[in-house]
Amino acid sequence: MASKTATKDIITLRGSAAIVSEFFGYSANSILYNRGVYPEESFVKVKKYGLPMLLTQDEGLKSFIVNLTAQLSEWLESGKLQRVVLVIMSKATNEVLERWNFSIETDSEVVEQGVLREKSDKEIMREIQAIMRQIASSITYLPCLDEPCVFDVLAYTDKDVAVPFTWIESDPKLITNPEIVKLHSFDTKIHKVNTLVSYKNDEWDEQ
Amino acid sequence: MDAGSMGSSPNLKSQSRCPLQEQFLQRRNSRENLDRFIPNRSAMDFDFANMMLTEGRKGKENPAVSSPSREAYRKQLAEAMNMNRTRILAFKNKPPAPVEMFPREFSSLQQDKPAKPRRYIPQTSEKTLDAPDLVDDYYLNLLDWGSCNVLAIALANTVYLWDATNGSTSELVTFEDEVGSVTSVSWAPDGRHIAIGLDNSEVQLWDSTANKQLRTLRGCHRSRVGSLAWNNHILTTGGMDSCIVNNDVRIRSHIVETYRGHEQEVCGLKWSASGQQLASGGNDNLLHIWDRSVASSNSPTQWLHRLEDHTAAVKALAWCPFQGNLLASGGGGGDRCIKFWNTHTGACLNSVDTGSQVCALLWNKNERELLSSHGFTQNQLTLWKYPSMAKIAELTGHTSRVLYMAQSPDGCTVASAAGDETLRFWNVFGVPEVVKPAPKANPEPFAHLNRIR
Numbered sequence: 080m081a082s083k084t085a086t087k088d089i090i091t092l093r094g095s096a097a098i099v100s101e102f103f104g105y106s107a108n109s110i111l112y113n114r115g116v117y118p119e120e121s122f123v124k125v126k127k128y129g130l131p132m133l134l135t136q137d138e139g140l141k142s143f144i145v146n147l148t149a150q151l152s153e154w155l156e157s158g159k160l161q162r163v164v165l166v167i168m169s170k171a172t173n174e175v176l177e178r179w180n181f182s183i184e185t186d187s188e189v190v191e192q193g194v195l196r197e198k199s200d201k202e203i204m205r206e207i208q209a210i211m212r213q214i215a216s217s218i219t220y221l222p223c224l225d226e227p228c229v230f231d232v233l234a235y236t237d238k239d240v241a242v243p244f245t246w247i248e249s250d251p252k253l254i255t256n257p258e259i260v261k262l263h264s265f266d267t268k269i270h271k272v273n274t275l276v277s278y279k280n281d282e283w284d285e286q
Numbered sequence: 287m288d289a290g291s292m293g294s295s296p297n298l299k300s301q302s303r304c305p306l307q308e309q310f311l312q313r314r315n316s317r318e319n320l321d322r323f324i325p326n327r328s329a330m331d332f333d334f335a336n337m338m339l340t341e342g343r344k345g346k347e348n349p350a351v352s353s354p355s356r357e358a359y360r361k362q363l364a365e366a367m368n369m370n371r372t373r374i375l376a377f378k379n380k381p382p383a384p385v386e387m388f389p390r391e392f393s394s395l396q397q398d399k400p401a402k403p404r405r406y407i408p409q410t411s412e413k414t415l416d417a418p419d420l421v422d423d424y425y426l427n428l429l430d431w432g433s434c435n436v437l438a439i440a441l442a443n444t445v446y447l448w449d450a451t452n453g454s455t456s457e458l459v460t461f462e463d464e465v466g467s468v469t470s471v472s473w474a475p476d477g478r479h480i481a482i483g484l485d486n487s488e489v490q491l492w493d494s495t496a497n498k499q500l501r502t503l504r505g506c507h508r509s510r511v512g513s514l515a516w517n518n519h520i521l522t523t524g525g526m527d528s529c530i531v532n533n534d535v536r537i538r539s540h541i542v543e544t545y546r547g548h549e550q551e552v553c554g555l556k557w558s559a560s561g562q563q564l565a566s567g568g569n570d571n572l573l574h575i576w577d578r579s580v581a582s583s584n585s586p587t588q589w590l591h592r593l594e595d596h597t598a599a600v601k602a603l604a605w606c607p608f609q610g611n612l613l614a615s616g617g618g619g620g621d622r623c624i625k626f627w628n629t630h631t632g633a634c635l636n637s638v639d640t641g642s643q644v645c646a647l648l649w650n651k652n653e654r655e656l657l658s659s660h661g662f663t664q665n666q667l668t669l670w671k672y673p674s675m676a677k678i679a680e681l682t683g684h685t686s687r688v689l690y691m692a693q694s695p696d697g698c699t700v701a702s703a704a705g706d707e708t709l710r711f712w713n714v715f716g717v718p719e720v721v722k723p724a725p726k727a728n729p730e731p732f733a734h735l736n737r738i739r
Contacts, residue, residue: 147377161372234375238674242375247609248626248673249376250633 088199092189095196095269096155100148102207102265102272103181107144107165107232108134109214110179114221116167116228128208147232150243154236155183155270158190161235166252170227175252177221177278184271196268206265210274213262220260221278254279305441306415306448306455306709373673405717407669407679411710412699414683415448417441421467422686422705424601424618424645425512425526425553425569429690429703430480432473436494437692437701438480439709440468445482447494450694458492459499472514472521477695481521483511489523491535503540506531513555515564522564524552530566530576547574547589553601554615563590563629565613567600573615575629591632597621602658604647606672614656616644624658624670638675640668646691648700650715657714659702661687667702669714681712694718 105127112122112133117140122133135141154160162182168175188194233249242248257277264273419442421428428440437448444460445468458480461468466485473480479500482490489503489511507525515522520542521533530545530552545566554567564576577590593615602616602624612635613627622642626635642660649656654672665688667681686705693700698716703709 143377229380231376231380235372236375238373240373242373242609244608246375246377247630248612248628248635249374250628250631250635251374 088197090196090198090267090269092156092193092269095189095267096152098203098267099155099183099270099272100152102210103151103163104144104148105132105134106179106181106211106214106274107147108132109211110165110167111135111140111230113215113218114167114177114224114228116224116230128204128211130208130211132211146245150246151234154234154240155185156190157240158185158187159237159240160185161237164233164235164252166231166233167224167228168231168252170229175254175279176224176228177276178252178254178257180275180277182273182275184273186269189269198266198268203265203267206263209263210265213274217260217262217276221276222280256280304416304455305418305444305446306439407681407714408712409679409681411681411683412713413711415709415711417703417707417709420703420705420707420709422689424599424687424689425551427470427472427513427553427690428468429692429701429709430471430473431692431694431701432477432480432494433475433695434477435695436473436477438471438473438494439690439703440471440482443467445471445480445492456497458494458497459490466510469510469512470514472516474516474521475518481514481516483514483523485510487511487525487527489514489521489533491521501535503533503535506533506541512551512553513566515555515557517557517561517564522555522557524555524566524568526551528552528568528570530555530564545574545576545588547576547587547592548572553599554603556603556605558605558611558613558629559607560610563611565603565605565615565629567596567603567615569599571596571598571600571617571621573600573603573627575613575627575632591627591629593627593632593634595625595634595637596623598643602644602647604649604656607649607651608654614647614649616640616647616658619643619661624656624675626673636673636675638670642666643687645687645689646702648691648693651693651697652716655715657691657700659688659691661689665704665706667691667700667712667714679714681714683710684708 109132111117112119117135117137121137122135124131125134151160151163160183162180165179166175167177189196233252254277258280259275259277262274262276264271417439421442431437435450437450439446445458447456447458461484468482469485470483471480478493478495480492480494482492484490487507487509489506491500492498493500506523507527507529509526511523511525513524519534519536521535522530523533524530528548528550531541532543533540534542548566548568548570550569552566552568556565562578566574566576571594573593573596574589575591576588580590596617598618598620600615600617604614606612606614611629613629614624615627616624622644623637623639624644625637628635640658640660642662642664644658645661646659647656655678656670656672657667658670659667664682665684665686667688668677669679671678684702684704684706688702688704690703691700696718698713698718700712700714701709702712
């Protein structure tokens with residue numbers, strides 16, 4: 080977490096990367112729970128960001144997310160991560176149904192020169208809380224996912240990043256003619272994360 | 287030059303020349319090649335002809351040397367293609383499907399590498415050998431370098447072996463005219479046995495150390511066998527009849543499976559390193575990926591992917607050594623692009639217009655680099671950095687399109703042969719004899735197997 084003294088809220092690059100990658104972990108869990116990709120029984124409630132957040136108990140999924148956030152944290156610290164996309168696809172047809180897009184703007188001055196920034200921890204938590212609430216409420220407008228789904232995570236990085244051998248090149252898995260909803264963003268003053276969700280048009284909406 | 291194997295005869299056409307001898311004098315006049323016979327196909331290389339007719343002098347405008355303007359042009363092109371600064375990565379191990387539960391192991395993640403000093407790449411060929419009667423046919427595969435460090439090259443009806451450790455040449459076999467000319471050669475993984483594809487549709491298997499023929503595979507094709515690929519004991523043959531046949535060379539009825547899908551001659555054939563997937567390219571501009579599990583199952587089509595993006599014949603194919611399921615393919619004269627594919631999903635990851643017919647592709651086993659060989663107008667070999675596809679070097683020297691390329695077993699040297707009847711060696715992937723000074727401190731296992739000059 081961000082290192083802070085009692086009076087000042089100083090954020091280091093490492094601290095900010097940790098906040099952002101932790102946010103991904105929780106929001107991925109939240110999306111998977113809310114969209115019903117994984118059975119609800121496999122999630123357990125924990126307290127985070129002042130909200131009851133749901134975390135999966137499935138071992139495979141847990142380790143996947145842990146490794147994912149570890150790698151994202153590393154890329155964030157070097158300023159090479161541009162965005163992270165969580166893609167939900169139909170298990171049967173592999174068609175992309177939903178795309179949760181978290182784009183990241185990094186303050187390059189911090190990456191290159193290692194300066195520190197100031198922002199109150201509470202403020203950041205409040206911004207993240209707002210996004211979490213929005214994700215949870217998104218089920219009111221997102222089309223129902225009736226069929227079994229799987230998900231995947233894509234990372235958009237700078238071209239000069241060395242690909243760790245647990246990652247492979249991929250295509251962007253875009254949706255044709257998507258509906259896009261923009262959610263709140265949060266800013267640690269070092270990394271700014273903008274969230275939006277794009278989903279495939281439900282046939283019912285055409286009318 | 288060096289004092290190695292010597293043929294004292296200079297390059298005069300009137301005298302009989304010994305093949306694979308050192309050339310003292312370079313060919314001065316490329317017009318000499320025009321007198322060479324054209325192989326007995328009435329239809330020559332359509333791609334080349336098409337390019338000559340439609341593109342004209344386009345190649346001349348671009349300077350051979352990489353200049354700042356080319357950098358800028360490339361950047362523009364890359365931006366237009368929307369991938370200038372970004373690459374998209376997905377986790378290799380997919381997250382578990384819901385309801386299932388299985389543990390996974392992730393190895394430690396690599397750190398970003400510090401910038402390495404550029405190694406020196408010699409701009410000229412290190413060695414040039416004479417290759418008289420080398421057929422200038424785009425669809426054949428006449429050059430291969432075996433794991434025992436012996437190079438095999440087919441000149442008209444004869445297969446010659448050149449031992450890279452001591453530079454000696456020997457003739458393996460000469461076929462009579464009824465059998466026809468040699469259309470492809472391929473070393474088996476053991477480096478001792480060699481498969482020879484012939485114009486009369488047969489494939490012969492020879493033992494190179496005993497200089498003996500082992501068997502003849504008949505009946506796989508109805509016309510010439512232009513491409514070969516080994517997968518352990520399976521020899522896959524691609525023919526002008528557009529069929530691809532898997533032959534088990536150990537058993538009597540050798541035909542195990544036939545892949546149908548191409549509509550014209552199969553000129554490119556490569557198995558992946560895992561031996562699970564086969565890439566094939568044909569004169570019909572198609573690139574097929576065949577997966578052993580899919581082909582044997584009851585799916586409507588035998589192929590896993592049928593990729594139609596190229597607009598010319600696909601002969602150059604190369605699987606990436608450091609990234610599984612990554613395939614590079616190159617198109618002929620009407621296409622001139624190198625395309626990269628994820629063979630799991632069939633997605634095209636990148637496409638680069640090289641400006642010239644792509645005849646062959648080789649990956650560097652030690653660095654993230656790709657070498658491509660080209661035809662009109664420069665007849666150059668281009669070394670690209672992967673994945674940025676920035677040109678690191680362009681090697682010129684050939685005076686005709688560089689149709690055939692092979693890599694030495696130690697991964698340092700590349701041999702290239704062209705219709706100008708020369709076989710050239712380039713130390714483009716590194717310097718043999720020396721332990722690599724790169725961050726990877728692995729000593730080369732074959733460093734002591736160098737050519738003694």
